[in-house]
Amino acid sequence: MKNILLIIIICFLNQLSAQEIVGMKDLYVENDLTYKVADDKLFSGQAQHVRKNEHLVYEEYFENGKLTKSITYYNGTEKPTPASETEYYWETQTKRKETNYGLNKPTTEFKHYNKNGKKTLIEQYENDKLIYRCEYQKNKKHGTEYCLKDDGTELRIEYRNGKKVKK
Template sequence: MVSQETIGIKETYIDNNLIYKSVNNKLFTGIAQKKRKNGHLVYEEEYKNGIILSSNLYYNGKEKRVSNKIIYNPNKPLVLLKEHKYNLEGEVFETITYNDDGIKILVEQFEREKLTYSCQYLGKKKNGIEYCLNKNGAKTQIEYRNGKKVK
């Protein structure tokens, strides 16, 4: 494993969707972090050759726990691929998937690692099957086309 440089987010700058290290104006590879005065890690981003690969937003607490993780498209700077939202126990409770152009295509929600909701999207509109599992275990499926329910 290669050791990665860790610097403060304020030690970087963005130009043409690429991240550079301020001290030497070179494309940045490593981790850029934002910490509070008390040292609590709030947010960090991972870069390779100036391209953002992922970011983590952390819960405010004594432990270092991720609340949101975003994975970016390494071939298209700043375009989202996947977003994970975590509960305080560290379990994923929602995942949002994007296509190669960063357009939302799927939202999934989980309870204790079990899929309870899933809906296909085309951007902001529901497009495909919406699946729901209620508290009693009953399943519902509704089909949407371009945001409208298919009867």
């Protein structure tokens, strides 16, 4: 009896979290809000661009007509493999965080933005190990730039308003 109840609860929760998936052509944008063509209502769900060979190329996620996330996929892989993922600020729909993934080796790059769309931080990881990090202010390097050289030695360079600070 407990197992049946658990299955019913899981199915119910799955229905609550299930998002509508439509094609990009099924949506239109007006006044920076996205609507579904079929009923002219604000769209919440997933929009996908899929090729004729059924290869998933790109998808966007929406909440109440506002873009929250987009994902671009690598071409030609058997299962959809993300190449990049972008998250957006709810209020302004400007980039909040951009993540780029390596295909051949396990590399990940994160780019963070403020609400005005200005870059604030770049981090790069290889095999989950930090290999590069740099802070930005007004889209200029500002703070400590950290690099991990190929031989494993660390390099730190200090920047102020885009200019290298001499030591």
